[in-house]
Amino acid sequence: MIATPEVLIVGGGPAGLAAARETVGAGCDTVVLDDALEPGGQLVKQTHKFFGSEMEYAGVRGIKIPEILLREVSDSPKLKILLRTTASGYYEDGVVTAIFQDKKVLKFKPKKLIIATGAQEKTILFPNNDMPGVYGAGAVQTLMNVYGVAPGTRGLMIGAGNIGLIVSYQLRQAGIAVAAVVEALDRIGGYWVHASKIARLKIPILTRHTIIEALGEENVTGAIIAQIDDNWLPIPGTEREIECDFICLAVGLSPLSDLFRLAECEMVFVPEFGGDVPLRDTNMETSTKGIYVAGDVGGIEEASSAIIEGALAGISTAFSLGKNIPDYERRNRELRDELVSLRSGPVGEHIRSGIAKCRISAKTEVG
Amino acid sequence: MASQIERTGVPTKEQIESTLPGDERRAKGPYAVIECWQEIPCDPCVASCPFGYIAPMKNINDLPKLDQESCTGCGNCIALCPGLAIFIIDETFGGEDEAMIRIPHEFAPLPEKEDIVRALDREGNYVADAEVVRVQKGKSGCTVLHLLIPKKFILDIRAVEPLPMR
Structure with missing residues (x-):
């Protein structure tokens, strides 16, 4: 049997939940698919206070945000959230398939599809990068903050972007030592306030350094790092051994945009966004009519932007279904203005x- | 060439000194210092001030502008700044050579009132012992520690060494 909701949202992270809040609020029958045990995407492990706008819950800890996003609509009979459910395909007749709790294949033919699948962690090449004890930083954050499992006793962080800095801080909060944060660029990529927090904990940030190899026989027992030159090549003689029993890679994210490709949406490779992303209009609709994009899958950014993009995709979708949305044009413009505002500073340059x-x-186009 | 704070997360002496109000204001009682050096999209501090002394931002990426002359030193902003970048200094608290600093602290276990803790600078170096005057737990989950410290270290002490986990 093929289910025919008005809106199918793939991904129950900040973008997907914000979209659902809008579509359900506007009266659309909405199904949200998410592969995790609970909705929220990466929010479920974000124990730190969020940046961004007061309007998008800045100052609130990420772990509290899914509940807030769903508060208004969680009792609605119009909303169905299917957990442990992975979207597995898109077919030319507009059917989306999904694997439901490892048990059966579900089929959906929604009127509108919002894809908010997020991103996956990148890795880098070095000898022994496949050894137990080499983790993605996001995986470490999940282990610690969702499951309460320590990844080791002393870690080495690779990457001084926001994820590397924040996870270093959270490791220390969990009582786990961080030997150093290694960064290939000549400067910290993340917010300086995050760097200041770990500096106060005496965690050194080593810019213009890279990891040469992970040491160990069966699992990580250390790492060799070295300084790099202007061509990003290790400088001979600067190698040194770091004692650690795990290594965290926080070297960027890549959009999980496969579904768009299956749906033959026009794609473009955008280095600033970490990979292939779909083209989209100002309402977040892709080149394939009725398919919308929201959040990191459309380009790696912050959760605050994902929430706004989700809301924008949600109201645009509901409006295109003919739902009555009071003040649609004003709200649409406000959301777009807010995205412009968040992205307008020096740290938003690569996003722009x-x-x-x-x-x-x-x-x-409205307004 | 990247600046010191861009490389290390540690501001320069000049940056730090620029956060202090004038001598007259310092002698009057507690005041907030905001150590926010980078234009990032973030604005909760504006709404955190119950008196409106942190000016509304034209652009969410603007640096916060605090009216230090008017600041009452209430400290509501400390726990609401996601960057943990706001501190309260009170040079009128305690004896001649003492001062109070209020800092955000997000580590368990928490110290208790009257405990002596190890106060650290921005690079995590030990500066002095400090007495915990008050442990202020807030809704945000960020605790504010009120510390009695030697007055000469008001520009140095910005953290407390986390206690060993039980």
Whole structure:
């Protein structure tokens, strides 16, 4: 049997839940698919207070946000959230398949599809990078903050972007030592306030350094790091051994955009966004009519932007289904203005540059 | 060439000194210092001030602007800053050579009132012992520690060494 909800949302993270809040709020029959045990995506492990706008819950800890997003709609009969459910395909007749709790294949033919699948962690090449004890930083955050499992006793963090800095801080909060944060660039990529927090804990941040190899026989017992030159090549003689029993890679994220490709949405490779992303108009609709994008799958950014993009995709979807949305044009413009505002500072430069590469002129431009 | 704070997360002496109000204000009682050096999209501090002394931002990426002359030193902003970048200094507290600093602290177990803790600088180096005057637990889950410290270290002490986990 094929289910025919008005809206199918793939991914129950910040973007997907914000989209669901809007579509359900507007009266659309909505199904959300998520592969995890609980909704929230990466929010479920974000124990730190969020940045961004007061309007998007800045100052609130990430772990509290899924509940807030769902508060208004969780009792609605219009909303169905299927957990441990992985979208597995998109077919040319508009059917989405999903594996439900490892038991059966579900089929959906929604009127509108919002894809908010997020991103996956990247890795880097070095000898022994496949040895037990080499983790993605996000995986370490899940182990610690969701399951209460220590990944080791002393870690080495690779990457001084926000994830590397925040996870280093959270490791220390869990009583786990961090030997150093290694960063290939000549500067910290994440927010300086996060760097300041770990500096106060005496965790050194080594810019212009890289990992040469992981040491160990069966699991990580250390690492060799070295300084790098202007061509990013290790400088001979600067190698040194770091004692650690695990290594965290926080070297960037890549959008999980496969479903868009299956749906033959026009894609573009955007380095600023970490990989292939779909073209989209200002309402978040892709080149395939009725398919919308929201959150990191459209380009790696912050959760606050994902929430706004989700809301924008949600109201645009509901509006295109003919639902009555009071003040639709004003709300649409407010959400777009807020995205522009969040991205307008110096740290948003690469986002602005990325957005410019994946815009399609809006067919349903409002205002 | 990247600046010191871009490389290390540690501000320069000049940056730190620029956060202090004038001598007259310092002699009047507690005041907030905001150690926020980077234009990032973040604005909860504005709404955190119950008196509106942190000016509304034209752009969410603006650096916060605090009216230090008017600041009452209430400290509501400390636990609401996601960057843990706001501190309260009270140079009128305690004896001649003492001062109070209030800092955000997110480590368990928490110290208790009257405990002596190891106060650290921005690079995590031990500076001095400090007495915990008050442990203020807030809704945000971020605790604010009120510390009695030697007055000469008001520009140095910004953290407390986490206690060993039980």
